[in-house]
Amino acid sequence: MQVATGKSVLNGIAIGKIKVYRAPKVEINADLIEDAETEAARFDNAREKAIEQQNTLYEKAVVDAGEDSAEVFSVHAMMLEDDDLIDATKEIILKQKHNAEYATKVAFDNQAKVFAEMDDPYMKERSADIYDIEQSVLNVLFGISPEAMQGTEPAILVARDLSPSETVRLDKSLLLGIITKEGSSNSHTAILARSMGIPALVQCAEASMDWDGKEGIIDCYNSCVYIDPAPDLQKSLKKRQDDDIKQKALLQELKGKDNTTIDGKTVKIYANIGGPSDIGLVQQNDAGGVGLFRSEFVYLNSKDYPTEEEQFQAYRHAVESLAPKQVIIRTCDIGADKQVDYMNMQKEDNPAMGCRAIRICLTRKDFFKTQLRALLRASSYGNLGIMFPMIISTRELRECRDLLKECTAELTEKNVKIGEYSVGVMIETPAAVMIADELAEECDFFSIGTNDLTQYTLAIDRQNAALDPFLNIHHPAILREIKMTVDAGHRHNTWVGICGELGADLTLTETFLRMGIDELSVNPVSVLPLRKTVRGLDLRNPQEERLY
Amino acid sequence: MKEINYTIQDPLGIHARPAGILVKTLKQYKSSVTIFKGDKSCDMKKLLALMGMGIKKDDNVTIKIEGEDEEKCAEELGKALKEMF
Numbered sequence: 146m147q148v149a150t151g152k153s154v155l156n157g158i159a160i161g162k163i164k165v166y167r168a169p170k171v172e173i174n175a176d177l178i179e180d181a182e183t184e185a186a187r188f189d190n191a192r193e194k195a196i197e198q199q200n201t202l203y204e205k206a207v208v209d210a211g212e213d214s215a216e217v218f219s220v221h222a223m224m225l226e227d228d229d230l231i232d233a234t235k236e237i238i239l240k241q242k243h244n245a246e247y248a249t250k251v252a253f254d255n256q257a258k259v260f261a262e263m264d265d266p267y268m269k270e271r272s273a274d275i276y277d278i279e280q281s282v283l284n285v286l287f288g289i290s291p292e293a294m295q296g297t298e299p300a301i302l303v304a305r306d307l308s309p310s311e312t313v314r315l316d317k318s319l320l321l322g323i324i325t326k327e328g329s330s331n332s333h334t335a336i337l338a339r340s341m342g343i344p345a346l347v348q349c350a351e352a353s354m355d356w357d358g359k360e361g362i363i364d365c366y367n368s369c370v371y372i373d374p375a376p377d378l379q380k381s382l383k384k385r386q387d388d389d390i391k392q393k394a395l396l397q398e399l400k401g402k403d404n405t406t407i408d409g410k411t412v413k414i415y416a417n418i419g420g421p422s423d424i425g426l427v428q429q430n431d432a433g434g435v436g437l438f439r440s441e442f443v444y445l446n447s448k449d450y451p452t453e454e455e456q457f458q459a460y461r462h463a464v465e466s467l468a469p470k471q472v473i474i475r476t477c478d479i480g481a482d483k484q485v486d487y488m489n490m491q492k493e494d495n496p497a498m499g500c501r502a503i504r505i506c507l508t509r510k511d512f513f514k515t516q517l518r519a520l521l522r523a524s525s526y527g528n529l530g531i532m533f534p535m536i537i538s539t540r541e542l543r544e545c546r547d548l549l550k551e552c553t554a555e556l557t558e559k560n561v562k563i564g565e566y567s568v569g570v571m572i573e574t575p576a577a578v579m580i581a582d583e584l585a586e587e588c589d590f591f592s593i594g595t596n597d598l599t600q601y602t603l604a605i606d607r608q609n610a611a612l613d614p615f616l617n618i619h620h621p622a623i624l625r626e627i628k629m630t631v632d633a634g635h636r637h638n639t640w641v642g643i644c645g646e647l648g649a650d651l652t653l654t655e656t657f658l659r660m661g662i663d664e665l666s667v668n669p670v671s672v673l674p675l676r677k678t679v680r681g682l683d684l685r686n687p688q689e690e691r692l693y
Numbered sequence: 694m695k696e697i698n699y700t701i702q703d704p705l706g707i708h709a710r711p712a713g714i715l716v717k718t719l720k721q722y723k724s725s726v727t728i729f730k731g732d733k734s735c736d737m738k739k740l741l742a743l744m745g746m747g748i749k750k751d752d753n754v755t756i757k758i759e760g761e762d763e764e765k766c767a768e769e770l771g772k773a774l775k776e777m778f
Contacts, residue, residue, distance in 0.1 A: 216710050219710065219713070220709040220710050220713055223709075223713030223716065223717070223740055224709075224713075224740060224741060226740075227739060227740045227741045227742075228738070228739050229739050229741055229742055230741055256741060259741075259745055260744075260745070263745070263747050264747065265706070265747050265749065267705060267706070267708060268744065268745075268747055271709060271744065274709070
């Protein structure tokens with residue numbers, strides 16, 4: 146088995162035989178011709194044929210990839226009608242008596258160079274368009290059909306690079322995936338592959354002609370390709386691919402739809418994420434926002450305390466790329482099962498009940514303020530929520546808010562712009578449930594962390610499998626706590642969500658909706674199954690079984 | 694002769710597709726259309742030359758239209774500029 150890496154264009158998996166796509170080889174000589182008029186007419190014919198082809202590709206791309214991605218072909222057609230380009234080519238034929246192929250190459254290459262030398266990155270890239278139309282004209286002149294390069298069996302294509310025209314010409318029913326040695330993830334080809342939903346790996350330097358005919362798997366989740374994959378790897382990736390296909394079907398059915406029950410009750414469905422690399426998943430799964438962005442990644446991926454600037458960049462990226470969707474970032478939740486060396490935490494006998502999350506932050510205020518400043522700075526780039534974990538008293542919440550005020554003053558003094566943001570509390574201890582009314586008066590939202598709430602309510606260590614016989618995750622105590630929190634929140638205009646694992650438990654969705662829960666935040670892949678469940682509920686029917 | 698002054702609003706400047714549509718529109722008129730940016734100018738009926746001007750957002754351009762149908766051409770061009778750039 147060989148593993149080669151590249152850059153993924155789209156999350157997905159392709160499994161199949163590899164076919165090396167060789168660009169048609171043409172040899173252009175500088176031979177002179179006698180009948181220049183006929184040769185010029187040959188060029189005109191080829192050019193007109195190429196325009197026709199580009200217009201056909203446009204129509205095909207509109208269907209396969211959508212109007213936006215298809216535009217490139219209508220631009221190609223218009224470029225092929227450019228008087229300067231036609232005149233330049235014909236001049237080489239008529240005055241220098243060169244053959245049409247040679248003239249096309251020289252004149253089009255010159256035009257491509259003009260674009261390549263421009264400062265503007267957008268215009269620079271247009272040189273690729275000129276090379277693309279040059280190839281189309283040459284193919285007609287040489288009588289080459291690029292479609293023939295694809296073969297007749299379904300396959301993963303490996304190529305040095307593919308032009309947009311080549312990509313759209315490919316027969317999609319035979320195209321399992323694309324691997325290119327060159328190309329960038331922002332090229333037209335990459336954009337087309339993405340909108341056609343074809344797993345593609347670009348800049349795969351190790352891609353080799355020797356792969357022709359071998360079995361291969363493109364794993365875009367890990368930006369790599371396996372050649373002659375081991376059987377168990379093949380099996381697990383096949384399963385992942387099947388899941389993807391199911392998810393895609395679900396997406397097709399549910400994308401853009403409301404999370405509304407048959408009788409008209411709507412709930413927000415957000416996603417839980419753990420780092421910047423998950424942002425794409427939020428979009429792909431059509432989540433309404435991020436209900437829990439665990440900020441631990443900035444601490445866990447670092448050898449020393451992450452700086453304000455590092456954190457700001459990470460938060461800004463998340464908030465900005467998802468705007469106007471709401472992104473709720475939970476402040477540092479280090480401690481208990483999540484430790485970092487540089488923080489030099491004292492060893493505790495009972496870390497779950499120990500110095501963790503907000504308790505560390507309120508002990509080490511300078512450390513906490515670094516994060517709060519980074520968050521405040523990010524707030525002007527989108528729709529930010531700041532959420533504090535492990536709150537058990539109004540005093541703690543007030544201290545957090547005071548620190549936010551302090552940080553705001555420090556930033557304002559430096560003329561740093563701060564946007565609007567909301568403040569929330571994670572409800573994950575029985576204490577927080579009991580005082581939910583008081584907490585609700587001083588924050589904008591609650592998010593119930595059912596994992597910790599379960600462990601603290603039932604006094605069951607969730608890591609200890611030996612306790613499984615005693616663990617009932619639907620324990621009425623938990624469900625009543627959720628109901629109490631919802632009611633308390635609503636008495637004070639504070640919306641209430643769930644971001645723990647119970648949120649994705651489809652057997653509880655109806656119960657949560659009846660309680661009046663406002664938001665459910667779940668793993669990105671659970672968003673659509675949850676939407677499907679919500680859309681199938683009718684709360685006018687009596688609930689079959691009351692669970693709490 | 695007609696003259697139009699315009700400041701480009703589109704974040705991408707005069708980019709390929711709308712430029713192509715504009716060129717197509719202008720080709721229907723007999724008048725000559727020349728676009729000036731600083732000391733550079735080109736025939737606005739030529740797509741690649743127009744793109745080669747590298748006209749960006751906030752650039753100020755002057756366009757001169759001359760010919761028998763200049764009134765109509767200028768009117769159409771003015772509208773197209775506002776819509777697309």
